[in-house]
Amino acid sequence: MGYSGARGGIDAIEAAEKLVRRKRLNADCEWVSPQQIVGRFRLAVDRVMGEAGIWDEELTAIAIRQAEGDLIEAVHLLRSYKSTLPRFAYSKPTDADELQVVRRIVPAFRNPPGPQLLGRTTDYTGRLLELTSEQAGQEESMLLASLALTDDQESLEPTTSDEDTQPRRLLETLREMDLLVDRRREDDPEPFDITRTPARPPASRSARLSSMARAETGALVNQWYRNILGPDGYLHEVTLGEVRHGYLALRIEHPLTGNTISIGTVRVTEVEAIEDLNGIDEQRDRFDIGYGLCLGHNEKKAIAMANLDIACHRDAGRSQLEQSLLLTTDGLESSGFLEHLKLPHYVTFRSMVERKIAVRESKNRERSS
């Protein structure tokens, strides 16, 4: 009998499980600690945290290790872990203006208010595979470590200013130049919680932002590119106002004092995308802004998100872009459903075979009559 009809399915499953575990734990190389994964594969960790919709670097590193580097699988491990945890609270809203940047660029102006702070980027570095020997690499690593120690001896002058770490966003400048459509709301609607209620079109913007913030990076990039070069074309290219990476404070209510306290920070990537409104009914003398914000350092995702945010707003339900964003960009859902095709389907297939024969017999009857 086939793999599903076989007695002793449990033995095979357990043996497969053991095999994976044994090969994973007893790989013929050195052990990898979660700290190493956070320290050396930070962008993978950030990406997984964003797609899982959960901030915890150490748990994420453990998940990536357990998933043997399959990032979607790591997302799955974290999301299902999340299902076992209680929800303590909704945080107090953090204003994105408070972002403490460690990287900030403004492509729309050469010399914007605030710094063009490149930060930790490889954007302008030639992508050359470094084929230094392992020994040379480790020696350099040790040398850098000792240099860092001497650096510490130097007095660290407080060279930072708020203007540098919390620069005004370009959006404010554009508003002052009276170049922006003003979409600021006064009614402060309650955000939509996609983890509690499934978001379906037509949905609120907060539902779209949440969905994109935890979408799979590749799915969002593809949605974007499909609209640039593919058959959909609901968006056109934007000019980036802000690309930022930095810290946002997490605040909650102290249960005993009732006051708001900050219990730490998360790192996020934030993007403002300036849209040249070129529709017939649109304000041709103004710009509008799309917004992207996701956990960790993940610029591709935040840029795609910002561009799709404004595209979806402009589309205003005319196309099915919103449905695509809300329903097809979750990595767990798409890859889970794809992989379910590996499950036994012999009951449905038998039914299909029976209909094929029924159609054939019907045609034969037609021909013979």
Place this chain on the structure above:
Amino acid sequence: MSAQPIAISRDRRAELLAAAQPEAIQQLASRALELSSVSDSLVVTKAPETGLIMMQVREPVCKERFYLAEVVATRAEVLLHDQTGWAIRMGTDRPTALGAAILDAICEVPTDEFVEYVELHRSIAELCAQTIDDQAEAKAAEWNEISKTIVNFEALE
């Protein structure tokens, strides 16, 4: 290298105990537990529990709030001589969350009744001050590296 103790509000203390080094918290809490007036009367009212906080952000375009993602945190609550101690920390470190809650409770116990807590209060205040220093130092060190990557336009002209 202990920092000068500082007087701080309960709210600020919670923030700093959420950020302080785990080893330092555990060490102080363990020291406190060596006192019989702590260990005998301490009641763990809420054992350390790991859960999620849904992070809410207000975005700048429409000034709308939305939920960004959930943050893993661990919280604990204790009762010591009728005083509630509470703590929450990001992450899954249960002993440290419990330790922080114990330290929070100790700070609430009046020292005129429990003179032996004077020393503990001082150490906790030191820990808080140390945490403030650590945070400032970490930020300065990060900026020291990053600020070199600011594009200097004058130089280009």
Place this chain on the structure above:
Amino acid sequence: MTDLLDKLGAEHEHQQFGILDEYSKREIRRAILTAVAVPGYQVPFGSREMPVARGWGSGGLQLTLAVISPSDVIKVIDQGDDQGVNAVNLRRLIVQSTKVQETTTASDASIVQSRHRIPEDGLDEQHILILQVPVPEPLRGVERDMRELSRMHAEADYSKMWVSLYEDKVRNGVITQTTGYPCLVNDRYVIATTPIPRWDIPRLDQAPFLTLFGAGREKRIYAVPPYTTVTPLTFEDVPFEVEHTPGASCSQCGSNKTFLVEIPGPASRWVCSDTDWCERNSGKTQ
């Protein structure tokens, strides 16, 4: 030092019954109640991520974990088979996290979770049948836009579905819909009958047991309560046809009154897809 704090904390820990936290279970139960109150209506729910992938029974698993209690007895099948790899995996998760009793005999179970089949016998008023649903929307083949789909359900406007069935019949001589055959529930809502084979459809109609449908990925729950009318969509002069292969009978128990699946090969043969039914009836028939 750490030991002391660990110990203090650990004394107060408790074990979570059935993976999901209690708030999530309550929420799913509320959705189930709505589903039972409005038969066939797809109730949205905040589907949680489970330790099985989306599309692998995460919806069915959430339903089971939301309704299960320590005194329940669970049967889990996939394609009718208790030993199917996915059935084994799901049963293991359920039993490990709840410590409930398991069985392969439908009549001994109180909850039956299944993918693609309804057990051939044994289900009665005391049973809950939980079906895993990959695609809950019966109209997706005729309409893609979700806003339009919700209008169609709200107004019971199933005209596009009827047209598509008519075209199918005209073009192909038969209605070619295979499994998951669209059915009208309680004369109101059209549902996707998971993909259970057509064979199982008549057994849903006026069934004494409660059937819950869980679509985890699409975040929908719907129900066919006990003694509810379930009518397959077909025309007056086109009788609804269940799977049938003339002359086929189970090579193990001899049955020709059960849903059979083919084992292909030079000497192709048939077996019951409900392996437990087959085992119990081997040697009885014929």
